[in-house]
Structures are given as structure tokens and as C-alpha cells.
Amino acid sequence: MQRRAIFDNKVLPYALLAxxxxxxxxxxxxxxxxxxxxxxxxxxxxxxRTTFVWFxxxxxxxxxxxxxxxxxxxxxxxxxxxxxxxxxxxxxxVTADRQIRGAGIYKTLLMWPYAVAPAVAASLxxxxxxxxxxxxxxxxxxxxxxxxYALNGAxxxxxxxxxxxxxxxxxxxxxxxxxxxSIPKSVLEAASVDGAASRQRFWNVVFPLLSPTTFFLxxxxxxxxxxxxxxxxxxxxxxxxxxATETLIYKVYTDGVVNLDLGGSSAQSVIxxxxxxxxxxxxxxxxxxxxxx
Amino acid sequence: xxRRWRSRNWLTHLVLILGVAIFVFPVYVALIASxxxxxxxxxxxxxxxxxxxxxxxxxxxxEEGQGEHVKxxxxxxxxxxxxxxxxxxxxxKIAISILSAFAxxxxxxxxxxxxxxxxxxxxxxxxxxxxxxTYAVVTNLHMVNTFAGLTIPLIASATATLIFRQxxxxxxxxxxxxxxxxxxxxxxxxxxxxxxxxxSTVAALFVILFIYGWNQYLWPLxxxxxxxxxxxxxxxxxxxxxxxxxxxWQIIMATAVLAMLPPVAIVIVMQxxxxxxxxxxxx
Numbered sequence: 391m392q393r394r395a396i397f398d399n400k401v402l403p404y405a406l407l408a409x410x411x412x413x414x415x416x417x418x419x420x421x422x423x424x425x426x427x428x429x430x431x432x433x434x435x436x437x438x439r440t441t442f443v444w445f446x447x448x449x450x451x452x453x454x455x456x457x458x459x460x461x462x463x464x465x466x467x468x469x470x471x472x473x474x475x476x477x478x479x480x481x482x483x484v485t486a487d488r489q490i491r492g493a494g495i496y497k498t499l500l501m502w503p504y505a506v507a508p509a510v511a512a513s514l515x516x517x518x519x520x521x522x523x524x525x526x527x528x529x530x531x532x533x534x535x536x537x538x539y540a541l542n543g544a545x546x547x548x549x550x551x552x553x554x555x556x557x558x559x560x561x562x563x564x565x566x567x568x569x570x571x572s573i574p575k576s577v578l579e580a581a582s583v584d585g586a587a588s589r590q591r592f593w594n595v596v597f598p599l600l601s602p603t604t605f606f607l608x609x610x611x612x613x614x615x616x617x618x619x620x621x622x623x624x625x626x627x628x629x630x631x632x633x634a635t636e637t638l639i640y641k642v643y644t645d646g647v648v649n650l651d652l653g654g655s656s657a658q659s660v661i662x663x664x665x666x667x668x669x670x671x672x673x674x675x676x677x678x679x680x681x682x683x
Numbered sequence: 684x685x686r687r688w689r690s691r692n693w694l695t696h697l698v699l700i701l702g703v704a705i706f707v708f709p710v711y712v713a714l715i716a717s718x719x720x721x722x723x724x725x726x727x728x729x730x731x732x733x734x735x736x737x738x739x740x741x742x743x744x745x746e747e748g749q750g751e752h753v754k755x756x757x758x759x760x761x762x763x764x765x766x767x768x769x770x771x772x773x774x775x776k777i778a779i780s781i782l783s784a785f786a787x788x789x790x791x792x793x794x795x796x797x798x799x800x801x802x803x804x805x806x807x808x809x810x811x812x813x814x815x816x817t818y819a820v821v822t823n824l825h826m827v828n829t830f831a832g833l834t835i836p837l838i839a840s841a842t843a844t845l846i847f848r849q850x851x852x853x854x855x856x857x858x859x860x861x862x863x864x865x866x867x868x869x870x871x872x873x874x875x876x877x878x879x880x881x882x883s884t885v886a887a888l889f890v891i892l893f894i895y896g897w898n899q900y901l902w903p904l905x906x907x908x909x910x911x912x913x914x915x916x917x918x919x920x921x922x923x924x925x926x927x928x929x930x931x932w933q934i935i936m937a938t939a940v941l942a943m944l945p946p947v948a949i950v951i952v953m954q955x956x957x958x959x960x961x962x963x964x965x966x
Contacts, residue, residue, distance in 0.1 A: 393788065393789070393851075393852060393854075393856060393859075394856045395856035395857075395859035395860050395863075396789050396790055396791050396859070397789050397790055397859075397863075397868075397869040397872070399790060399869060400792070402786075402790065402869060402870075403786040403787075403790035403792045403795070404786075404792070406782045406783060406785055406786035406790075407782070407783045407786045407787075407798055409778075409779040409782065409783075410779040410780065410782070410783040410802060410839060410844065411783075411798065411801065411802075413779065413835060413836070413838050413839040414801060414802060414805055414839045416820065417817055417820065417835070417836040417839065418805045418808055418813075418839060419801075420816075420820060421813045421816035421817040421819070421820055422808055422813055422816070423816075424816035424819065424820075425812075425813055425815070425816045428815075428816065478702070481698065481702075482698070482699065482702045485695050485698045485699055485702075486699060488695050490692060490695050490696065496699045496703065498951060498954060499703045499706070499707075500699070500702055500703060500706065501950060501951075501954065501957070501958075502706070502947045502950050502951055503706050504894075504950060504961075505894050505898075505943070505946035505947045505949065505950040506898075506943050506946070506947065507897070507898035507900065507916045507942065507943075507946075508898070508900065509900050509916050509917075509919065509920055510898075510916060510919060510939055510942050510943055511709075513919050513920070513923060513935065513939050514709035514710065514712070514713055514939060515709060516923065517709075517712065517713065517716065517932060517935070517936060518708075518709055518712055522725075522727055523724050523725060523727050523729070523932060525712055525729065525731075528727045556705070556706075556709070559702075559706075560706075561961075564958060564961060564962070565961075565962070568958070568962050613809075617809050617811040617812070618811075620811060620900060620901050621898075621900035621901070621916070624900070624901075624904070624920060625919070625920045625923065639811050639812075642811075642812075642814065642815075643814065643901070646814065646815040647814070647815065647818075647905065652815065655815055656815065656816070659812050659813060659814070659815065659816075662811075662812040663808070663812045663813075666808070666809065666812060670806065
């Protein structure tokens with residue numbers, strides 16, 4: 391798409407594009423190319439020689455029980471975070487959308503957690519659920535629960551899910567609220583006149599009309615749970631205990647940065663890249679479809 | 684009828700208050716903890732009312748950043764680092780995106796669409812999936828432990844470029860024609876007409892990008908190895924360290940509160956821009 395009235399200049403547009411293109415080339419395309427290259431190479435232990443190994447890194451990664459374990463954890467973790475964050479976001483949005491006193495104040499009070507860094511959210515929940523000093527953690531212990539997220543993998547995963555979801559509810563709240571407010575009041579009035587009870591009205595009229603928002607949020611939340619939660623895991627559990635909270639993105643980090651397995655880590659990066667591309671493609675197909683309506 | 688309406692109203696408030704309470708609770712606990720002594724917290728019987736040490740603890744965190752058990756740079760310095768990072772990322776992203784969107788929307792030149800797509804595909808490459816090779820590039824350019832290394836690799840933004848382009852396409856052709864008739868060149872048009880028109884988009888993007896920059900985690904973790912370059916979000920994790928009960932939780936929680944303060948304040952004060960920026964940047 392292009393506008394009719396444009397300026398005439400042979401050099402200026404390139405100069406205007408130059409800073410963006412320079413950053414993109416140096417810090418996006420070059421490293422992405424490197425990742426692709428490293429993912430099909432193997433370095434000897436001393437870093438002296440690299441040999442081309444076709445897809446060996448990929449078959450190694452995909453055959454690695456630790457990788458598959460990490461994949462399982464990521465799916466479980468993501469599903470829980472998404473259900474919690476989207477469910478609570480929708481409930482709060484539907485509630486805040488009603489005509490009540492103080493609606494504006496509620497909205498402000500429900501938006502701010504978006505601005506809290508995932509790692510900071512993690513440190514807050516860590517302090518609350520600390521088995522010795524935490525206000526909830528120590529009371530769980532007092533009640534006879536064997537609560538220690540540093541030793542119990544399931545509890546660690548639970549805590550990581552809680553911290554990650556807590557921070558994400560606001561985002562879903564804001565978008566669901568925007569979605570609800572764009573539904574014409576006349577549609578809701580028509581449903582009321584037809585005698586639909588409020589629960590029926592929600593599931594048969596409002597929820598279907600919200601489906602574009604829901605679908606969009608689903609993709610965004612998958613991206614969040616896969617990639618943006620690195621800080622939560624790093625600050626709360628460091629992937630442990632054992633590998634109980636080692637998500638895929640955390641494994642890329644430990645294998646590449648801590649264990650210096652460049653080939654394996656790059657192969658994992660490329661696999662994650664494919665996930666991102668798939669998600670983006672899904673989102674675009676859907677946006678195109680919406681444009682047709 | 685009236686009674687039913689009222690009972691629903693009551694339920695509405697209950698749900699919302701519960702939601703707000705769950706959001707506020709961890710922050711409240713952090714605020715309380717930051718006013719007590721390390722001993723009170725370590726004993727495990729911290730009360731739910733403020734203690735007497737707010738001023739002492741915040742001063743200690745802000746000026747020294749360490750207690751008996753934690754060692755970090757002063758929070759003051761980490762906050763300055765975070766502020767520089769967030770400001771450079773936000774203004775840098777806006778600056779290079781608005782220029783490239785201007786080029787793509789207002790000029791016709793060979794390879795225009797090629798360049799546009801080149802910027803566009805970076806949408807699909809979040810920093811997390813290309814960490815190690817990007818880190819290698821930054822090491823080769825000797826940018827580890829510098830603000831340049833911390834910010835420039837995060838500055839390219841397909842999203843901001845798309846938003847500005849979208850907005851520029853709605854600028855009426857007559858305005859461009861009028862500017863041309865008055866003898867204004869493209870840069871004059873950009874400064875005197877386009878930039879003022881874009882001010883609300885710029886403000887909205889600034890809020891979102893400032894929060895994005897302030898809350899960065901993985902990248903500063905890799906790039907800042909020296910304590911005096913550390914950002915505050917990284918600093919908290921370093922302070923928590925081994926997660927012992929015997930640590931200066933009062934300092935850590937004061938730091939957490941200080942780390943939340945700037946982005947949360949921006950969201951609350953600039954709420955209108957924030958919602959606009961968020962909803963538009965995801966279209």
C-alpha cells in the first residue's frame with residue numbers, strides 16, 4: 391500500500407532507513423544466520439575445529455530425554471499460566487465492565503501489575519512462599535504441609551506458574567475490557583429484551599463476540615509463557631530442583647551460556663524460532679480473515 | 684427485582700476487590716518487610732503492620748545496596764543504570780522507527796518493499812531465541828559491560844515501525860501537497876507537520892517501550908557482568924542469591940519496591956497513553 395502524494399528524493403529515503411537497517415543486519419540477521427550455521431556444525435571440545443554434521447544436533451536434541459522432559463514441563467507450565475491468566479483476566483474484565491460506582495478506580499488498580507518485571511514478581515512470591523520466613527510458606531509448614539519449593543519439584547513448578555500468571559492477568563484484563571467495550575450496547579439490549587438471563591447472555595452473545603480478542607490473547611499468552619518467563623524461572627528456582635522447572639527457553643540458556651554446548655543450544659534456538667514463526671503465521675492468517683469480515 | 688439487582692452489585696464489588704487484593708497482597712507484604720529488621724523476618728514472625736525501620740532500610744538499600752548477607756551495587760546506581768537503559772531503548776526505538784516509517788510511507792524508491800519486509804521479519808525473532816549468537820556479536824564488538832551493548836541490540840523494532848507507518852498512511856495527501864506548494868522539503872515536512880501530528884502515538888509508544896526497557900532481564904544478565912553496570916531487576920536476583928532464610932530480606936524487599944516504582948508510576952499516571960499504546964502495538 392502506498393499513498394499518492396509522496397516526496398521526490400533519490401538519497402534521503404536510504405539515509406532515513408540506514409539506522410534501522412544497520413541495527414537489524416548486525417543484531418538480527420547476522421546472529422540468526424550464525425544460529426542456523428552453528429545448529430548444523432559440531433565443535434570439538436577444545437573449540438579448535440568445527441565439522442559439518444547435517445542434522446545431528448537436531449536429532450540429538452530431539453532424542454534427548456532431558457529436552458523432552460523440558461518440553462513436557464513447558465507445555466504444562468504454559469497451559470496452566472494461560473488458563474489462569476486468561477480466565478482471571480476475563481472474569482475481572484466482565485465484572486469491571488458493569489455499571490458500578492468506582493469502576494474507573496478498579497480499572498486503574500487492576501492494570502498496574504503489567505508494569506512489574508517478571509523477575510520482580512518472582513521475588514515477591516518467593517518471599518511470601520519461603521518455607522522459613524514467608525508469610526504463607528511458613529504457615530503451610532506450621533499446618534503440617536511439607537512445603538519447600540527448593541526441594542519439591544511440583545511445588546516449585548506451582549510457584550513459578552503462580553508468579554508468571556499473577557503478572558500476566560492485567561494484560562488480559564486490559565484487552566478483554568477493550569473487547570467488551572467494543573460490543574455494541576444494542577446487541578446486549580436485544581438479548582435482554584429476548585429474555586436471556588445474564589449467564590445465557592454472556593455465553594451465547596458476549597463470549598462469541600469476544601472470540602477475536604480471545605484468539606489474539608491466546609497467541610500472545612503462548613509467546614509470553616514460552617519466552618518472557620525466563621526471568622521468573624531464573625529468579626525463583628534457577629530451573630530446579632533437579633530440572634523440575636527447566637522450560638525450553640531456560641534450557642537454551644543453560645546449555646549455551648552455562649554448559650557452552652553451542653551446537654545443541656543453537657539447534658534448540660532454531661526449534662524455538664520455528665515455534666515463533668508458526669505462531670506469527672497463525673496470527674497473520676487470522677488477522678487476514680478478520681479483515682475479510 | 685430491585686433486591687436482586689443490589690445483590691449482584693454487591694457480588695460485583697466483591698469479585699473486583701478480591702482481584703485487587705490478590706494483586707496488592709505481595710506488594711503489601713514487600714512494603715511491610717522493608718520496614719522491619721532482618722532478625723524479625725528471619726525469626727519467621729513478621730507482623731502484618733509496618734515496623735519502625737522504613738527510613739533506615741530504604742536509605743541503606745539506596746546508598747549501599749548491601750547488608751550483612753547481601754552484596755550488590757547501591758540501588759541508586761542500579762536505578763540510574765535501569766533508567767538509562769529504559770530511556771535509550773524507548774527513545775532509540777521511537778527515533779529509528781519513525782524515520783524508517785517516514786521513508787517507507789512518503790517516498791518511492793527501488794527496493795522499498797524489500798527493506799520494509801526486512802524490518803518486518805524481525806518481528807519473528809525475539810531476543811530470547813537468538814541469545815548466544817547475538818551475545819557473540821556483542822562480544823566481538825567489545826560492547827560487553829557498556830550501555831551501547833545493553834541497549835543497541837534491543838533498539839530495532841518492527842512493531843513501532845509498523846504503527847508509525849499505519850498512522851502515516853492516514854495523513855491526508857492534501858497536507859503533503861500543501862507543504863510542497865509552500866516550498867517545504869521532506870525534512871521540513873517531517874519536523875513541522877508529521878512529528879507534531881504523531882505526538883500522541885509517540886507518547887503511547889514511549890510508555891510501553893519504557894516499561895519494556897526497564898523490565899529487560901535475559902539480555903542485561905548476559906551483558907552486564909560487573910556490579911556497577913547491573914540493572915535493578917538483575918540486582919534483586921543477585922541479592923536473593925542462595926535463597927537462605929538468613930538474609931537481609933528487608934533490603935531485598937526495599938529494592939523490589941524501588942524496582943517496581945518507576946514503571947508502575949508511569950502506568951498509573953499515564954494510564955490513557957498506556958492503554959492506547961498497548962492496544963495499538965498489538966494490532
